[in-house]
Amino acid sequence: MALSFDLFGTLVTADRPSEPWDAVAAALMTRSVRVPDDWEDAYRSAHRDYDRGREAPLDEHVRLALDSRGIEVTEETATEAVLDAFDSPVTVRNGAIDAVDAAAQRGPVAICSNCSVPGLVERTLERAAIEARSDHAFDAVVTSVGCGWRKPHPNIFEATADALDVALADLVHVGDDARTDGGAGRVGAQSMLLEDRSLPAIAEQLREGELC
Template identity: 85%
Template sequence: MALSFDLFGTLVTADRPSEPWDAVAESLTARSVRVPDDWEDAYRSAHREYDRGREAPLDEHVRLALASRGVEVAAETATDAVLDAFDSPVAVRNGAIEAVDAAARRGPVAVCSNCSVPGLVERTIARADIETQSGHSFDAVVASVDCGWRKPHPTIFEETADALGVALADLVHVGDDARTDGGAGRAGAQSVLLEDRSLPAIAQQLREGDLC
């Protein structure tokens, strides 16, 4: 058996800007990028279509929004600006460290997270210091911005199982959102939702060998 954990809302809670266009604008300005006067409108408008279930990378969206107003920016600059705009303090949820530790003693463990900001999942894991506190490194980190598909699309769960070297049926995914994380069960894996079992309860069941 292998386990994957959702990150935001499951292992950690994180502050997010209430007006993300302003946070991105500030980060762009700090990099000497001219921000259009109607930036909020540009940011909140769609600039390309994505297939259902596809992740829309936020750095790409920012570049397209700027381009729609005649402002060109290097891809690396947009990526760095977006990451800095959303990189914020995080708090580890009660029971998260114990659950990761117990899971790692049973088999391979991954983070499987929806996130449109490149690098933010990895930055958040490092900020939260989950690996050091639990004494275990994640065997895989699968973010939707890298995978290309968002939960509940089956592909992200399939990629997580592949990254852990197990069949999809042998993957147990733990998360807090029935719509997205519950997609693991519909994809052929198993899903455990925090509305049904708390992280401390999951840790205890893992230690006792009867999670599923």
């Protein structure tokens, strides 16, 4: 058996800007990028089509939004600005460390997270110091922006199982969102939702061998 955990809302809580276009604009301006007067409209408009279930990387979206207003920016600058705009303090949720430790005693463990900001999941894990506070490191970190597909698409769960070198049927995914994380149970894995049992309860069941 292998386990994967959703990150945001499951293992950690994090503040996110209520007006992300303003946060991105501020990060761009600190890098001497001219932000158009109608930036909110540009940011909130679609600038390319994505297949259903595909992740839309936010740094790409920002570059396309600026380009639509005749402003060029490098990929590196857009990526750094977007990451800075969304990087914020995080709080590790009650029971998260115990759940990760208990899972690692049963088999390989991964993060499987929807996130459109490149590097944000990794930065959040650093901020939360889950691995430093746990007895085990994650065997894999799978993100939607990294693999190209968002939960509940089967591809992200398949990518997680592949990263842990297990069959999809042997993967248990823990998350807080029935629509996205619950998708694991609809594609051949097993899903466990925090609305049904808490992280401390999951840790206890793992240690007692009640999860399979």
